[in-house]
Amino acid sequence: MRYFCMMSAASDKYEVVIGLEVHAQLLTQSKLFCADATVFGEDPNRQVSPVTLGHPGTLPVLNKKAIEFAVKMGLACKSTIQPNNHFARKNYFYPDLPKGYQISQHTVPICSGGFLKIRTASGEKAIELNRIHLEEDAGKSLHENDSNYSGIDFNRAGVPLIEIVTEPVIQSAEEAQSFLTELRKILRYLKICDGNMEEGSMRCDVNISIRLKGKAALGTKVEIKNLNSIRNVKHAIEIETKRMIDLSENGLPIVQETRSFDPEEGISFALRTKEEADDYRYFADPDLPAFLISDTQIENLRSTLPALPEERVAFYTTQLNLPEYDARVICDDMEMADYFEQVIKKTSHYKAISNWLLGPVKSYLNTQGNGMASFTISPARLAALIELVEGGKINFSIASSRIFPEMIREADSGALEIAVAFNLLQNSDTLEVTAWVEQALAKMPEKVAEYKKGKKGLLGLFVGEVKKISKGKADPELTSRLLIEELKKR
Numbered sequence: 001m002r003y004f005c006m007m008s009a010a011s012d013k014y015e016v017v018i019g020l021e022v023h024a025q026l027l028t029q030s031k032l033f034c035a036d037a038t039v040f041g042e043d044p045n046r047q048v049s050p051v052t053l054g055h056p057g058t059l060p061v062l063n064k065k066a067i068e069f070a071v072k073m074g075l076a077c078k079s080t081i082q083p084n085n086h087f088a089r090k091n092y093f094y095p096d097l098p099k100g101y102q103i104s105q106h107t108v109p110i111c112s113g114g115f116l117k118i119r120t121a122s123g124e125k126a127i128e129l130n131r132i133h134l135e136e137d138a139g140k141s142l143h144e145n146d147s148n149y150s151g152i153d154f155n156r157a158g159v160p161l162i163e164i165v166t167e168p169v170i171q172s173a174e175e176a177q178s179f180l181t182e183l184r185k186i187l188r189y190l191k192i193c194d195g196n197m198e199e200g201s202m203r204c205d206v207n208i209s210i211r212l213k214g215k216a217a218l219g220t221k222v223e224i225k226n227l228n229s230i231r232n233v234k235h236a237i238e239i240e241t242k243r244m245i246d247l248s249e250n251g252l253p254i255v256q257e258t259r260s261f262d263p264e265e266g267i268s269f270a271l272r273t274k275e276e277a278d279d280y281r282y283f284a285d286p287d288l289p290a291f292l293i294s295d296t297q298i299e300n301l302r303s304t305l306p307a308l309p310e311e312r313v314a315f316y317t318t319q320l321n322l323p324e325y326d327a328r329v330i331c332d333d334m335e336m337a338d339y340f341e342q343v344i345k346k347t348s349h350y351k352a353i354s355n356w357l358l359g360p361v362k363s364y365l366n367t368q369g370n371g372m373a374s375f376t377i378s379p380a381r382l383a384a385l386i387e388l389v390e391g392g393k394i395n396f397s398i399a400s401s402r403i404f405p406e407m408i409r410e411a412d413s414g415a416l417e418i419a420v421a422f423n424l425l426q427n428s429d430t431l432e433v434t435a436w437v438e439q440a441l442a443k444m445p446e447k448v449a450e451y452k453k454g455k456k457g458l459l460g461l462f463v464g465e466v467k468k469i470s471k472g473k474a475d476p477e478l479t480s481r482l483l484i485e486e487l488k489k490r
Contacts, residue, residue: 014210014248016241017218018170019130020233022183023161024193025137025201026069032136032160033060033103033288040199044142044153052158054099059287062087066160067110069192070134071293071301073162074111076186076308077129081298082110086290087134090280096139096152104135106282110293116186117310118178127179128167137161156200162193168207168218173237180204180230182309189308189334197228204233210244210254219244220254224261224268236261240268312337320350329358335372339379346383349390356386360400364408377407385415398424398472428475430482433466436474437482440465441490451487459483 031038034051051058074081088106111132118125137159142151164183170176184195184202195202204227209219224240227233239261247254257273307315309331316327331337336357343353361382365375385407389399399415406418419425440462441448451458459480466479 011245013212014245015213016171017168017209018176019168019207020166020176021205022164023203024187026066026160026162026192027194028063028065028160030063031158032063032066033158038159042155044155047155052154063160066134068301070110070132070162071298072190072192072305074132075302075305076190077114077116079111079114079129079132081293082108082112083293084290085110087285087288088282089285090282092280094138096141098154098157102136103285105133109133116179116182118175118182120174120178128169130165130167132162132164135161135163173234176237177230177234180233185309189306203228206233206237208237208240220256223258225258227261232261232263235263236268239266243268322350322354326354326358333372339372342379343383346380347386349386352386352390360404376411381407381414388415392475393425394419395476426473426475428478433474433478434482436466436470437486439469441486448490
């Protein structure tokens with residue numbers, strides 16, 4: 001049954017308890033147990049082999065890179081890395097599960113515990129993790145090509161995943177949204193998952209229950225499956241919370257079930273009931289030997305970890321004196337943070353770099369619908385442009401409106417070269433600027449009289465007029481100083 005409801009007036013009596021299960025597809029070139037490719041978007045069943053299809057007599061071989069990626073994620077989340085590991089068979093039947101079981105980790109995950117810090121309007125909070133474990137993905141059922149039949153695409157079957165499972169400590173849709181945002185950021189910083197939820201490389205299941213405030217016991221849990229965007233996770237939690245509160249307030253039972261969410265209609269609907277926990281009949285996979293992760297391997301992987309967002313924010317704010325807002329916006333995008341760190345090697349005007357990245361650069365990329373990876377101005381060229389502005393050779397307005405677009409069009413041209421070619425360098429010649437000042441004041445005798453009577457705010461008007469007369473070439477600081485001196489004489 002599909003269900004949509006309005007928030008009950010009694011909602012303040014309840015609190016929501018949420019746990020998330022996030023599947024992240026690892027950026028390996030081959031599958032978890034065979035050499036089949038993992039490229040997204042290939043035609044159906046082009047990336048399969050007898051191992052992927054579970055043919056009799058085939059044997060799996062573990063992908064070493066997948067283990068390394070899982071350990072890196074655990075280290076980034078301060079998890080405990082399990083040295084002795086094995087895989088189990090998780091037995092269930094889906095049409096897109098070719099072997100009739102999924103190879104996963106069960107009793108002992110590769111990473112245990114840990115946490116991820118989030119920030120919401122309520123402040124900072126550490127979301128505790130239960131586990132991170134390795135498993136293979138299933139295939140995909142396709143229903144859109146034929147109204148009478150379902151098609152099966154096994155390209156995704158066997159693709160390596162890590163499943164990140166939180167403890168039931170998330171208390172709002174906002175916290176869930178923040179957790180997924182931070183999680184995706186770390187996956188991208190580690191370069192182990194692209195986090196593209198629309199492509200299915202990061203998927204989220206939400207376990208949600210409600211209870212009266214002050215109660216310790218958890219309520220009946222409902223699971224919402226396969227949410228494919230962070231926005232949809234937030235919206236689904238809000239809708240499901242409303243539904244569960246409404247049922248409780250009307251004396252109706254909350255059924256333990258699996259539900260889906262329709263973001264277009266803003267409704268959740270039941271898929272199947274779950275009166276008891278699924279019995280997957282786990283047992284150790286007899287075809288895969290246990291694998292050992294040594295302390296030396298763990299420390300070697302730890303040494304390869306990049307500076308993560310929080311570490312970079314701390315460095316930018318304490319060592320480079322950036323405002324926290326600037327630092328966090330830069331670090332939200334790993335490619336922008338990497339670019340920023342290349343520019344600071346060329347110029348020490350750190351706040352100016354931030355202003356350019358969050359201003360003209362970000363505006364240009366948004367207009368183009370592109371990310372930082374497509375930005376064609378090298379860090380050295382942008383640094384040179386910033387040096388011209390900060391050195392008083394050109395003003396920011398001219399730099400951003402005239403030189404910056406030209407640098408994008410002409411990939412081989414430098415900022416100074418363009419400024420000279422277009423005669424844009426500011427003039428610091430006192431005699432010439434004085435002449436422009438005198439012309440400006442001569443055009444506005446009434447305003448000069450008002451200034452002399454105490455309207456000192458008119459200085460900006462005079463500066464603007466000098467800028468117009470000089471076509472933006474007059475040095476602003478020199479202009480202001482000469483204007484004040486000239487006005488004193490009148």
